[in-house]
Amino acid sequence: xxxxxxxxxxxxxxxxxxxxxxxxxxxxxxxxxxxxxxxxxxxxxxxxxxxxxxxxxxxxxxxxxxxxxxxxxxxxxxxxxxxxxxxxxxxxxxxxxxxxxxxxxxxxxxxxxxxxxxxxxxxxxxxxxxxxxxxxxxxxxxxxxxxxxxxxxxxxxxxxxxxxxxxxxxxxxxxxxxxxxxxxxxxxxxxxxxxxxxxxxxxxxxxxxxxxxxxxxxxxxxxxxxxxxxxxxxxxxxxxxxxxxxxxxxxxxxxxxxxxxxxxxxxxxxxxxxxxxxxxxxxxxxxxxxxxxxxxxxxxxxxxxxxxxxxxxxxxxxxxxxxxxxxxxxxxxxxxxxxxxxxxxxx
Amino acid sequence: xxxxxxxxxxxxxxxxxxxxxxxxxxxxxxxxxxxxxxxxxxxxxxxxxxxxxxxxxxxxxxxxxxxxxxxxxxxxxxxxxxxxxxxxxxxxxxxxxxxxxxxxxxxxxxxxxxxxxxxxxxxxxxxxxxxxxxxxxxxxxxxxxxxxxxxxxxxxxxxxxxxxxxxxxxxxxxxxxxxxxxxxxxxxxxxxxxxxxxxxxxxxxxxxxxxxxxxxxxxxxxxxxxxxxxxxxxxxxxxxxxxxxxxxxxxxxxxxxxxxxxxxxxxx
Numbered sequence: 238x239x240x241x242x243x244x245x246x247x248x249x250x251x252x253x254x255x256x257x258x259x260x261x262x263x264x265x266x267x268x269x270x271x272x273x274x275x276x277x278x279x280x281x282x283x284x285x286x287x288x289x290x291x292x293x294x295x296x297x298x299x300x301x302x303x304x305x306x307x308x309x310x311x312x313x314x315x316x317x318x319x320x321x322x323x324x325x326x327x328x329x330x331x332x333x334x335x336x337x338x339x340x341x342x343x344x345x346x347x348x349x350x351x352x353x354x355x356x357x358x359x360x361x362x363x364x365x366x367x368x369x370x371x372x373x374x375x376x377x378x379x380x381x382x383x384x385x386x387x388x389x390x391x392x393x394x395x396x397x398x399x400x401x402x403x404x405x406x407x408x409x410x411x412x413x414x415x416x417x418x419x420x421x422x423x424x425x426x427x428x429x430x431x432x433x434x435x436x437x438x439x440x441x442x443x444x445x446x447x448x449x450x451x452x453x454x455x456x457x458x459x460x461x462x463x464x465x466x467x468x469x470x471x472x473x474x475x476x477x478x479x480x481x482x483x484x485x486x487x488x489x490x491x492x493x494x495x496x497x498x499x500x501x502x503x504x505x506x507x508x509x510x511x512x513x514x515x516x517x518x519x520x521x522x523x524x525x526x527x528x529x530x531x532x533x534x535x536x537x538x539x540x541x542x543x544x545x546x547x548x549x550x551x552x553x554x555x556x557x558x559x560x561x562x563x564x565x566x567x568x569x570x571x572x573x574x575x576x577x578x579x580x581x582x583x584x
Numbered sequence: 585x586x587x588x589x590x591x592x593x594x595x596x597x598x599x600x601x602x603x604x605x606x607x608x609x610x611x612x613x614x615x616x617x618x619x620x621x622x623x624x625x626x627x628x629x630x631x632x633x634x635x636x637x638x639x640x641x642x643x644x645x646x647x648x649x650x651x652x653x654x655x656x657x658x659x660x661x662x663x664x665x666x667x668x669x670x671x672x673x674x675x676x677x678x679x680x681x682x683x684x685x686x687x688x689x690x691x692x693x694x695x696x697x698x699x700x701x702x703x704x705x706x707x708x709x710x711x712x713x714x715x716x717x718x719x720x721x722x723x724x725x726x727x728x729x730x731x732x733x734x735x736x737x738x739x740x741x742x743x744x745x746x747x748x749x750x751x752x753x754x755x756x757x758x759x760x761x762x763x764x765x766x767x768x769x770x771x772x773x774x775x776x777x778x779x780x781x782x783x784x785x786x787x788x789x790x791x792x793x794x795x796x797x798x799x800x801x802x803x804x805x806x807x808x809x810x811x812x813x814x815x816x817x818x819x820x821x822x823x824x825x826x827x828x829x830x831x832x833x834x835x836x837x838x839x840x841x842x843x844x845x846x847x848x849x850x851x852x
Contacts, residue, residue: 290620291619408842409839418835418836442626443714453728456723471830549745571848
């Protein structure tokens with residue numbers, strides 16, 4: 238995955254140029270861009286879209302949604318879009334924060350060296366998303382109010398977690414991502430932090446989205462079959478796709494209750510829209526609908542931009558020494574503490 | 585009535601022979617074509633055999649956990665290896681026996697590790713072939729495994745991996761997949777049959793009618809075997825309406841096996 242920063246400079250330069258043209262840097266232009274974004278749904282782009290032999294818009298290739306753009310708008314961002322200069326400032330600040338985590342003594346939570354393992358975001362191409370949040374609706378860029386049912390569910394889940402004991406009492410209490418079980422695969426597909434590489438492959442009746450993080454594979458049938466029966470539940474849900482003009486629309490249901498995306502219930506429905514807006518970019522829009530959790534549906538939008546392949550096999554669980562080592566260390570610490578206590582007791 | 589019965593018997597016997605002898609035959613069947621003119625092997629497929637227990641011929645046997653009784657007992661199978669026992673080097677055969685003896689703690693399948701090749705092809709779960717022009721993907725249920733077969737822009741494996749690095753080509757009706765770049769960690773079955781990182785697998789997949797593929801693979805690994813050897817079996821289309829690849833993420837199911845001894849309160 239470290240080969241990605243070898244993207245030829247010319248491509249990067251071109252990409253920045255395209256991004257600047259695509260995502261306008263002033264707020265008046267931002268409005269225009271919004272209008273343009275709506276317009277491109279209907280109007281064909283200037284350059285003819287690449288198509289598969291079956292005549293479908295060709296979304297195939299390697300893509301990334303790598304960005305520092307948070308899901309919810311930060312309180313200090315008072316507008317929908319940054320200027321490119323402001324975005325660069327934000328990126329610089331966030332990169333410095335990541336970097337800081339690798340320097341012993343600079344932060345309470347010294348992590349392993351992000352840069353050494355290609356884990357910091359600056360090592361993959363950033364999407365140059367000028368939006369100040371992924372959420373575009375509600376217009377304030379924040380999640381909508383949570384229903385009373387949603388609040389009760391969140392409290393119940395927290396109580397259930399507390400019953401399981403402390404974080405390192407057993408592997409099941411360790412966060413899912415560290416256990417290689419699930420990390421932002423979605424839908425909605427949010428940047429996973431590192432390994433933000435995706436591949437799309439199309440046949441006539443199936444779209445595959447390969448997610449490098451934890452080698453997740455989304456298999457999306459296009460043949461208008463019904464969803465799997467409700468008894469089937471899964472982390473990535475049950476997806477069905479269809480083409481609306483040149484936009485791939487994917488509806489996903491049948492989530493497992495374990496996903497709990499931002500507090501959602503298993504009845505969450507996610508609708509994604511993939512539109513190839515240029516050779517270099519896919520516009521990715523999504524709507525999350527779960528009336529038992531949020532008072533209104535909410536929407537997000539972000540670009541996916543081209544990167545070099547391939548998507549590597551991320552055999553995360555197979556190489557997971559971290560979980561065993563962490564648990565071992567905690568057991569050793571516990572034993573040490575117990576021995577100390579026993580010594581004190583006998584004195 | 586009687587005539588109909590006899591003729592259906594003839595058809596049944598014919599079908600049986602057809603499937604059983606297909607590996608040796610030149611395929612007479614011509615598969616439908618994709619838009620770009622290639623044999624269309626798209627679909628959800630599954631092996632129907634007992635090779636995941638043991639790719640060699642084996643008898644029914646008790647399972648490793650008495651608590652599961654007959655539910656996890658070994659189903660008998662005639663095997664998928666052609667022409668006699670797997671040609672292990674003597675020291676490798678010893679390792680295979682050790683693997684079997686210690687399968688409770690060593691079997692990569694029990695730990696939800698990626699199944700490797702060719703094992704992914706005959707695990708008792710479906711997989712989907714998804715054909716595009718430059719690449720073909722094989723998507724497996726178990727552990728969310730995936731193989732990308734490069735039909736264009738072919739390179740050598742950039743790194744070793746569980747599922748290997750696959751380059752493919754069409755030879756008439758047959759999809760030929762040449763795979764290298766494997767690590768030495770996956771097994772062929774629950775019986776401890778294994779390989780090294782020198783594993784080289786050449787698979788040939790050919791449609792023999794609308795709903796069956798013939799699968800054969802040549803397995804070469806000079807570190808472990810004295811000569812290349814072959815496996816073969818049919819793949820069956822999952823013909824039920826709306827057959828699809830479901831999510832079989834198994835990491836959670838393996839965690840107490842792998843980390844259970846590190847719990848604060850050990851498992852009983």
